[in-house]
Amino acid sequence: MEKSEEKESKQCEDEVSHLALDIGGTLIKMVYFSSSSSSCSTSAQKNGSEKDGIDASSENLNYSFLSGRLHFLKFETKNISECINFISSKHLQHYADVLCSSSLLMDGIISNSYLLRGSVNPGYRDDDALANDKNIIKATGGGAFKFADLFKEKLGIVLDKVDEMSSLVAGANFLLKAVHHEAFTYMDGQKDYVQIDHKDLYPYLLVNVGSGVSMIKVDGDSKFERVSGTSIGGGTFWGMGKLLTKCKSFDELLELSRQGNNKVIDMLVGDIYGGTDYAKIGLTSTTIASSFGKAVSENKELEDYRAEDIARSLLRMISNNIGQIAYLNALRFGLKRIFFGGFFIRGHEYTMDTISVAVNFWSKGEAKALFLRHEGFLGALGAFMSYQKNGITDSTNQLMEQHSSMPKSLFCTGNGFDSSTHADTKDNGYIECKVQIRN
Numbered sequence: 001m002e003k004s005e006e007k008e009s010k011q012c013e014d015e016v017s018h019l020a021l022d023i024g025g026t027l028i029k030m031v032y033f034s035s036s037s038s039s040c041s042t043s044a045q046k047n048g049s050e051k052d053g054i055d056a057s058s059e060n061l062n063y064s065f066l067s068g069r070l071h072f073l074k075f076e077t078k079n080i081s082e083c084i085n086f087i088s089s090k091h092l093q094h095y096a097d098v099l100c101s102s103s104l105l106m107d108g109i110i111s112n113s114y115l116l117r118g119s120v121n122p123g124y125r126d127d128d129a130l131a132n133d134k135n136i137i138k139a140t141g142g143g144a145f146k147f148a149d150l151f152k153e154k155l156g157i158v159l160d161k162v163d164e165m166s167s168l169v170a171g172a173n174f175l176l177k178a179v180h181h182e183a184f185t186y187m188d189g190q191k192d193y194v195q196i197d198h199k200d201l202y203p204y205l206l207v208n209v210g211s212g213v214s215m216i217k218v219d220g221d222s223k224f225e226r227v228s229g230t231s232i233g234g235g236t237f238w239g240m241g242k243l244l245t246k247c248k249s250f251d252e253l254l255e256l257s258r259q260g261n262n263k264v265i266d267m268l269v270g271d272i273y274g275g276t277d278y279a280k281i282g283l284t285s286t287t288i289a290s291s292f293g294k295a296v297s298e299n300k301e302l303e304d305y306r307a308e309d310i311a312r313s314l315l316r317m318i319s320n321n322i323g324q325i326a327y328l329n330a331l332r333f334g335l336k337r338i339f340f341g342g343f344f345i346r347g348h349e350y351t352m353d354t355i356s357v358a359v360n361f362w363s364k365g366e367a368k369a370l371f372l373r374h375e376g377f378l379g380a381l382g383a384f385m386s387y388q389k390n391g392i393t394d395s396t397n398q399l400m401e402q403h404s405s406m407p408k409s410l411f412c413t414g415n416g417f418d419s420s421t422h423a424d425t426k427d428n429g430y431i432e433c434k435v436q437i438r439n
């Protein structure tokens with residue numbers, strides 16, 4: 001293949017810009033924008049009057065639109081080489097230094113769509129440019145520090161570190177203000193989307209349940225304080241679950257918990273009070289008095305318990321605890337809304353239900369637990385948004401959401417990439433976008 005053809009073909013495969021990473025204790029989250037394959041063109045078309053990939057009908061004197069997707073992907077941090085291989089196979093690193101000279105600016109909302117501004121340069125860079133060390137991508141999470149040398153060595157990428165808490169807050173604020181149907185409540189099997197008035201968003205408590213848990217009081221754009229945290233988080237559930245049930249994947253553990261009965265292991269108020277409520281202090285007989293407490297008095301070994309029941313008790317114990325600590329922090333600062341993010345939540349019904357019940361129980365119905373559709377990608381989105389900060393301020397392009405399709409299995413194919421081994425398709429997805437380009 002001629003060099004120019006090769007360039008063109010790569011351009012058509014992957015017209016990518018604005019790649020950001022959140023490298024956490026357990027998972028790597030990736031967000032990037034690509035123009036859709038239908039917007040790829042041949043040179044002849046490009047030289048013609050039609051501006052391929054640009055929706056001419058949406059053109060005005062100053063702008064036209066380029067269709068594309070905001071992609072969301074995750075990898076296990078322990079398999080970081082899969083992430084590196086993916087970046088390499090999609091040539092994502094080649095677009096890195098385009099990004100540092102660009103900007104991305106959340107600007108407002110247009111009729112249930114979100115509007116980002118940023119310069120998107122899908123152009124392919126020449127080999128000389130690729131060879132220098134200016135390939136910089138925004139990265140947050142502890143892994144941005146831990147794996148900086150690895151990215152440099154394997155991909156020639158310099159990770160431009162973005163603070164983890166700032167990224168979480170920026171990501172949450174962006175989603176809450178800009179994405180329609182982002183936040184929802186979940187109680188008794190019912191999911192209700194909550195329309196957020198973005199003028200009345202603050203203050204709120206953001207609880208990010210990743211490997212560990214961070215609780216952040218958010219008072220405005222870039223105005224926040226990490227008020228608490230707990231080490232009993234997603235890593236605890238997955239780590240203890242793995243040891244106690246011998247299951248091989250997080251999904252398997254969640255599935256086990258779905259089928260389990262926690263009463264087999266948890267000691268209930270009724271177990272202590274002879275089957276009755278302790279009404280004087282507001283405890284029903286079915287309230288858990290002591291998580292895993294039954295195991296103390298029963299003459300049983302670990303093998304005598306069903307893995308399903310163990311998983312259920314564990315999930316309930318950790319979710320309850322997070323819900324309770326979150327509520328106590330909301331109480332400290334008089335916050336009524338608590339948003340839960342992080343991949344521990346995983347849209348799992350029982351997890352969300354348990355957290356909601358805990359918040360409702362402890363707040364006597366005063367505070368509400370809210371969940372986010374893009375729960376696990378707050379940090380990565382925040383890092384993605386941070387391109388606006390050190391970019392050109394008179395940014396010219398805009399990204400506009402059309403519709404989100406999460407979860408969805410897609411784009412993890414081709415280029416030798418095997419989706420089944422690289423990413424959990426349940427959590428990967430994309431948002432259809434249009435990028436507005438100045439003519």
Ligand SMILES: Nc1ncnc2c1ncn2[C@@H]1O[C@H](COP(=O)(O)OP(=O)(O)O)[C@@H](O)[C@H]1O
Pocket residue numbers: 023024025026027028076141209210211212233234235236237238250251341342343344345346376424
């Ligand atoms: N496929 C998965 N593999 C491992 N953990 C998962 C997976 N899906 C969800 N989890 C849960 O998500 C947690 C990690 O959440 P995340 O927000 O990505 O945190 P971190 O940034 O610390 O990696 C894990 O500890 C686990 O509880």
Ligand SMILES: CC(C)(COP(=O)(O)O)[C@@H](O)C(=O)NCCC(=O)O
Pocket residue numbers: 024025026141142164209210211212213214228229230231
């Ligand atoms: C250190 C962390 C911010 C790292 O984030 P993570 O990778 O867990 O998403 C988080 O694990 C945490 O807040 N842990 C709780 C520490 C504490 O306050 O006790």
